[in-house]
Each structure stands twice: as C-alpha cells, then as structure tokens.
Amino acid sequence: AAGVIQSPRHLIKEKRETATLKCYPIPRHDTVYWYQQGPGQDPQFLISFYEKMQSDKGSIPDRFSAQQFSDYHSELNMSSLELGDSALYFCASSVHRGPSSGANVLTFGAGSRLTVL
Amino acid sequence: AQRVTQPEKLLSVFKGAPVELKCNYSYSGSPELFWYVQYSRQRLQLLLRHISRESIKGFTADLNKGETSFHLKKPFAQEEDSAMYYCENFGNEKLTFGTGTRLTIIP
Numbered sequence: 001a002a003g004v005i006q007s008p009r010h011l012i013k014e015k016r017e018t019a020t021l022k023c024y025p026i027p028r029h030d031t032v033y034w035y036q037q038g039p040g041q042d043p044q045f046l047i048s049f050y051e052k053m054q055s056d057k058g059s060i061p062d063r064f065s066a067q068q069f070s071d072y073h074s075e076l077n078m079s080s081l082e083l084g085d086s087a088l089y090f091c092a093s094s095v096h097r098g099p100s101s102g103a104n105v106l107t108f109g110a111g112s113r114l115t116v117l
Numbered sequence: 118a119q120r121v122t123q124p125e126k127l128l129s130v131f132k133g134a135p136v137e138l139k140c141n142y143s144y145s146g147s148p149e150l151f152w153y154v155q156y157s158r159q160r161l162q163l164l165l166r167h168i169s170r171e172s173i174k175g176f177t178a179d180l181n182k183g184e185t186s187f188h189l190k191k192p193f194a195q196e197e198d199s200a201m202y203y204c205e206n207f208g209n210e211k212l213t214f215g216t217g218t219r220l221t222i223i224p
Contacts, residue, residue: 033212042201042203042214042216042217043161043203043214045212045214048212056211056212090160090161092161105151105163105166106151106153106161106163106205106212107162107163108160108161108162109160110160111160
C-alpha cells in the first residue's frame with residue numbers, strides 16, 4: 001500500500017542556505033502535518049494544512065514557510081538555515097472526514113533528515 | 118486549551134511484568150484519543166485508537182472520562198516493546214501530543 005513519501009531522505013546544507021522538503025500524502029488524504037524532531041527530542045508540531053489552507057500553526061520559525069498544493073502534496077521551505085535546524089522533519093497525512101475508523105488517523109512518512117553545517 | 122499529559126518521561130519494566138503508560142487529557146469536548154509508538158530509528162506509527170477499542174500487540178487502552186485518562190496497558194511486557202510512546206488527542210480540529218514516555222524493557 002502507498003505510504004507517505006518524503007523527499008529528500010537526507011539533506012546537508014550550510015548555515016544561511018535555504019532548503020525545501022517535500023511531502024506526498026497517501027492518496028485521498030486531505031490533511032498534512034509537519035513535525036520537527038531534533039536529536040533525542042520529542043516531535044514538535046510545526047504546521048498543518050487541510051484542503052490547501054493552513055489549518056493550524058505550531059512552533060514554526062518565521063524563517064520557515066509551507067504550503068499545500070492542488071495535488072495535496074506539501075512543501076516546507078526553510079531559509080537562513082541555522083545549526084539548530086538540524087533535525088528529522090516528519091510529515092504525516094490523514095483524512096479529515098470519513099468513516100470514524102479512519103478519520104484523523106495519522107500516517108507518518110519516514111522523515112527527511114536535515115543537517116546544517 | 119487542550120492538553121495531553123504523560124507524567125512519566127522514562128519507564129523501565131522487567132520482561133514479563135505488566136506495563137502501564139499513563140496519559141491524562143484536558144479537553145472540554147469529546148476527545149478522540151490515540152497512542153502512537155516510535156521504535157528506534159523508525160517513524161511514528163499508530164498503535165491504537167480509543168474509537169476502535171482494539172488490542173494491538175497485546176496493548177489496550179480504555180478511555181476513562183471520569184478521570185480524563187487514556188492509559189496504555191499490557192499485561193506482560195516483551196523486549197520488543199521498548200520504544201517511545203506518545204498519547205495524542207484530536208479535538209476542535211487540532212492535534213495535541215503528549216511529551217512521550219520512553220519505555221525500556223529489561224531482559
């Protein structure tokens with residue numbers, strides 16, 4: 001079965017550079033969530049989108065932006081990268097409405113590991 | 118504001134012993150609660166949800182509205198249960214995760 005696809009799997013950047021991470025949700029999932037997980041840290045919620053509109057915002061720095069496109073894939077854009085941005089960035093998708101057995105269940109991607117040097 | 122509290126950051130249990138990971142929530146509406154698990158170097162994945170009242174890998178969790186709890190239990194711990202466990206509530210269009218409990222099973 002198709003899962004949540006994230007690319008790239010690994011990314012190495014230098015300070016002050018920019019990076020873009022992509023997330024392709026499970027087909028027919030309309031909601032995407034972004035999380036950041038630093039080494040040994042709990043996942044921190046960044047931002048979410050439902051039907052291409054931002055639905056919730058967490059601890060996303062102003063240097064970061066994200067959007068969800070018409071095909072429901074999402075991109076997280078990170079600028080002026082700092083050493084502290086080195087982390088695993090998870091994307092998760094879900095279907096917002098539907099049978100109660102499936103609605104709002106998150107399926108996570110494998111993550112994109114960003115290393116800032 | 119909704120909150121999910123997992124009071125134990127670390128929990129160590131001997132193999133074969135019972136396990137209970139605590140989760141308390143604070144939410145004025147009807148909660149929709151989940152447990153997610155993250156094994157070492159793997160992605161977060163759904164363990165179980167209160168709506169389906171299922172048992173996955175021997176784990177169960179019962180919603181107690183009186184105590185606003187959704188504790189995760191397993192009668193006999195196994196070494197492969199060692200992982201991070203996150204309790205999560207979906208309410209009012211928002212997700213709220215607990216801070217997680219690292220469960221270590223001692224052989």
